[in-house]
Each structure stands twice: as C-alpha cells, then as structure tokens.
Amino acid sequence: MIEIKQATKNFAGKAAVKDLDLTVPDGKIFGFLGPNGAGKSTTIKMMTGILPLDAGSISMNGVDISTDPMKAKHQFGYVPDRSDIFLRLKGMEYLNFFGDVFDVPPNVRKEKIEYLTKSFDIYEALNDQIHTYSHGMRQKIVVSGVLLHDPDVWILDEPLTGLDPKSSYTLKEMMREHAAKGKTVFFSTHVLEVVEQLCDEVAIINKGHVQFRGSMKEMKQQFQEDNNLEKLFLELTQNE
Numbered sequence: 002m003i004e005i006k007q008a009t010k011n012f013a014g015k016a017a018v019k020d021l022d023l024t025v026p027d028g029k030i031f032g033f034l035g036p037n038g039a040g041k042s043t044t045i046k047m048m049t050g051i052l053p054l055d056a057g058s059i060s061m062n063g064v065d066i067s068t069d070p071m072k073a074k075h076q077f078g079y080v081p082d083r084s085d086i087f088l089r090l091k092g093m094e095y096l097n098f099f100g101d102v103f104d105v106p107p108n109v110r111k112e113k114i115e116y117l118t119k120s121f122d123i124y125e126a127l128n129d130q131i132h133t134y135s136h137g138m139r140q141k142i143v144v145s146g147v148l149l150h151d152p153d154v155w156i157l158d159e160p161l162t163g164l165d166p167k168s169s170y171t172l173k174e175m176m177r178e179h180a181a182k183g184k185t186v187f188f189s190t191h192v193l194e195v196v197e198q199l200c201d202e203v204a205i206i207n208k209g210h211v212q213f214r215g216s217m218k219e220m221k222q223q224f225q226e227d228n229n230l231e232k233l234f235l236e237l238t239q240n241e
C-alpha cells in the first residue's frame with residue numbers, strides 16, 4: 002500500500018504538486034492519469050525518494066520514504082520514464098548488476114532472467130551492449146531489472162510508451178497478475194485509453210492537484226457531469 006499525505010513540491014517558488022493526498026490500495030491496478038506537465042513525474046519522484054518533499058509525507062507498506070529511505074526503497078520497484086542508463090553494459094551484465102544489488106540468489110536469478118527476457122523477446126540480445134538496443138528494448142531491459150527481485154510495490158512511470166503491442170500486452174498481463182496476488186501496482190499515463198484498458202481505480206491529476214479519485218465507472222460518470230473534467234477529458238483523448 003502507498004500512502005501520500007499532503008505532499009507538496011515547489012520549483013522556483015511555484016508548486017508542481019500541492020497538498021496531494023492519495024492512498025493506493027493493494028490488489029488493484031491504480032492509474033495516475035494527467036496531461037503533460039500535470040505533476041505525475043514529480044509525484045513519482047517524491048514517492049521513490051529521488052526528490053525530497055517540501056511538505057507532507059509518503060509511505061510504502063507503512064515505511065516512510067523521508068525518515069527511513071533504505072527500508073522504504075526495498076518495498077518497491079521503480080521503472081522511470083526515461084531508460085538511457087548503463088548503455089555500455091551488455092543486457093546480461095545489467096541484469097546481473099540488479100541481481101547483485103538486490104541479493105537475488107543465483108538459481109532464482111537465472112530462472113527469472115530467462116522468464117522475463119523471453120516474455121519480452123529480448124533473451125537473444127542479452128549478450129549485446131544496451132547502446133545497440135532500440136528504445137523499446139531498453140524499456141524492456143529496465144522493466145526486467147526492476148522485476149528481478151520481485152518487489153511488492155510496482156511504480157511505473159509511463160511504462161507502455163514505446164513498447165511494441167506484444168510487449169505491451171505482456172507487461173499489462175504481468176501487472177494484472179501482480180495485482181491479483183494482492184500486491185500494489187501504480188502507474189502513470191497521459192493516455193486515457195490505457196487507463197480504460199487496465200485500471201481498477203484511477204486518480205486524475207491536473208496542475209499539481211488531484212481532481213478526481215475513484216473507480217473507472219465513477220470516472221466516466223464524472224466526466225459527463227463535471228464541466229472541468231469534460232475539458233480535461235478532451236485534452237487526455239487528444240494525446241496519442
């Protein structure tokens with residue numbers, strides 16, 4: 002479970018995220034939807050301890066990210082929206098690096114690497130350096146690295162962007178399976194359609210504020226009844 006209380010982040014005196022309250026329950030796929038610049042990445046960076054909060058608190062499975070960052074970081078796996086990292090490593094070296102960092106035992110590691118990379122169709126490329134990979138392949142190796150240690154809480158920033166349809170389907174299935182095991186899946190997107198396909202619950206963020214939080218059915222009703230949300234809906238459906 003993720004609990005965000007009154008989280009605030011300012012850049013140059015201007016609030017990118019203001020007094021944000023959000024509880025992400027276990028056992029559901031939770032979508033964090035908002036147009037470009039709404040504050041999604043800033044929120045995720047606060048959740049993952051990359052950016053310090055200016056006010057408020059965030060906890061992962063009850064562990065506070067500001068006061069107990071090491072323990073909190075063991076609760077989750079995070080897939081960032083940009084994946085240009087460790088380009089000189091071969092795919093297998095990259096995954097072994099993650100296996101070492103998170104102490105994944107050799108036999109589990111071998112099995113997991115095979116399962117993940119075969120599912121994503123990058124198994125054959127594991128002996129190539131990552132700089133030779135396409136954007137989609139880089140995204141897939143990053144996701145594989147994060148899932149290698151089987152974190153309870155998944156935090157994924159625009160995870161489907163740049164993935165081919167088959168890999169996108171595979172990742173969505175993995176997200177469904179993880180939630181079905183009673184674990185937490187939180188992901189951000191600026192595409193309404195993705196939320197419609199995948200989510201049990203959604204929060205809509207705009208200009209640093211949560212404008213709506215509820216089930217998919219409730220979201221559709223709100224879109225029809227609320228003028229401001231209707232405008233936002235148009236903006237969200239114009240993207241990709």
Ligand SMILES: Nc1ncnc2c1ncn2[C@@H]1O[C@H](COP(=O)(O)OP(=O)(O)OP(=O)(O)O)[C@@H](O)[C@H]1O
Nearest residue numbers: 012013017035036037038039040041042043044191
């Ligand atoms: N490091 C930074 N310095 C200054 N302003 C920033 C910084 N990071 C984000 N912002 C501003 O904060 C606001 C929220 O940005 P954020 O990246 O969180 O939005 P987003 O919803 O993730 O958008 P996108 O879908 O485009 O990634 C924007 O106005 C952005 O310009």
